[in-house]
Amino acid sequence: MFSSNSVTVKESFLGFLDVNDTTGKGLFDITVEELKSLGLELDDMRGQGYDNGANMKGKHEGVQSRFLNENPKAFYTPCGCHSLNLTLYDIATFYKGKSFFGKIQHMSTIFANSNNRWLILKDNIKSWSLKSLSQTRWESRVESVKVIKLQLADVREALLEVGEKDGDLAIADEATTIAKNIGFDFLLSIIIWYEVLDKVNIVSKRLQSKDMHLEIAIKEIKRLIDFFKKFRENGFSKAIDEAEKIAFEMGIDPIFAQKRIIKRKKQSDECSSSQEASFTPQ
Structure with a gap:
């Protein structure tokens, strides 16, 4: 919301949507339909954010890519907590x-x-x-x-x-x-x-x-x-x-369990004196 003197950022919960098709296309279609019913134009969209599910973030078939095809200005941001x-x-x-x-x-x-x-x-x-x-x-x-x-x-x-x-x-x-x-x-x-x-x-x-x-x-x-x-x-x-x-x-010994050392098979171009990488259990 904005006036000539100030800008106010407002977040509104629009509601839950009943979804039967959870593919990227199915979710995109029902979202677009809902936005149109609310009188919201896709061309005014400047951002979108979802979790990291393939159907949401997919670069080719996901919801975010489908919106970007309609409006390149709808910048996508993945969910920070999910990331x-x-x-x-x-x-x-x-x-x-x-x-x-x-x-x-x-x-x-x-x-x-x-x-x-x-x-x-x-x-x-x-x-x-x-x-x-x-x-x-x-x-x-x-x-x-x-x-x-x-x-x-x-x-x-x-x-x-x-x-x-x-x-x-x-x-x-x-x-x-x-x-x-x-x-x-x-x-x-x-x-x-x-x-x-x-x-x-x-x-x-x-x-x-x-x-x-x-x-x-x-x-x-x-x-x-x-x-x-x-x-x-x-x-x-x-x-x-x-x-x-x-x-x-x-009453536990403060030592790391010693695992059996598995030696790597040498390649044909390696000489017998090649040093094996050795790591302590720690």
């Missing part, structure tokens, strides 16, 4: 991430399915819910990580008790295996992931607040990037210090 989640997803689907979150998911499943769950879980664990892990909102997994990080010794004790008392042999065996595999690597992972997920979750919630302004949003993202830059420099060493303290309290 943050996709970044976390890329990190978490790396080998170490998949192994870590898989273990947490198994813990949650064991406590949910254990026949003796109310007898086995101590009072200080029952007050927390070992929540299932969201498939999309990756930063929300901070709650699942937090539950275990703050009471890891009790969680391990409960897992061992499930292993001893649960009537389902499959659940009992899995609980015992996970409890015995809670080593220094896992302690370090849970500290690092909690730090990362907590910082991203805070920014994600702020970006979704109804009074968020673009200038503040940019500052929030820059602060998050600065956090990752600093964490890359000194976060690992600090996480190791914290993990060593927890390991001492739990």
Whole structure:
């Protein structure tokens, strides 16, 4: 809205649309139809924003590209919070991430399915819910990580008790295996992931607040990037210090598991003296 003296930015909720065809074309057609019924001209469109679904952001068949074909000035901006989640997803689907979150998911499943769950879980664990892990909102997994990080010794004790008392042999065996595999690597992972997920979750919630302004949003993202830059420099060493303290309290050796070294097959043009890249478990 504007007058000769001032400009006022106004956001209006227009309503929900019943959609049967969720392809890019289907969503585009029903949106165009709704805009026309409201008397809004496509030529006046200057921006559009959606999540990162292929039917929305697709460069050729997505809704945003179809609007751009009609009006090149309709600048597309992807959802910032969804983009943050996709970044976390890329990190978490790396080998170490998949192994870590898989273990947490198994813990949650064991406590949910254990026949003796109310007898086995101590009072200080029952007050927390070992929540299932969201498939999309990756930063929300901070709650699942937090539950275990703050009471890891009790969680391990409960897992061992499930292993001893649960009537389902499959659940009992899995609980015992996970409890015995809670080593220094896992302690370090849970500290690092909690730090990362907590910082991203805070920014994600702020970006979704109804009074968020673009200038503040940019500052929030820059602060998050600065956090990752600093964490890359000194976060690992600090996480190791914290993990060593927890390991001492739990009676866990503060050493990394030594994996069998897999030697790379030499190419025909390599001499036998070629140096193999060697990395410590740390």
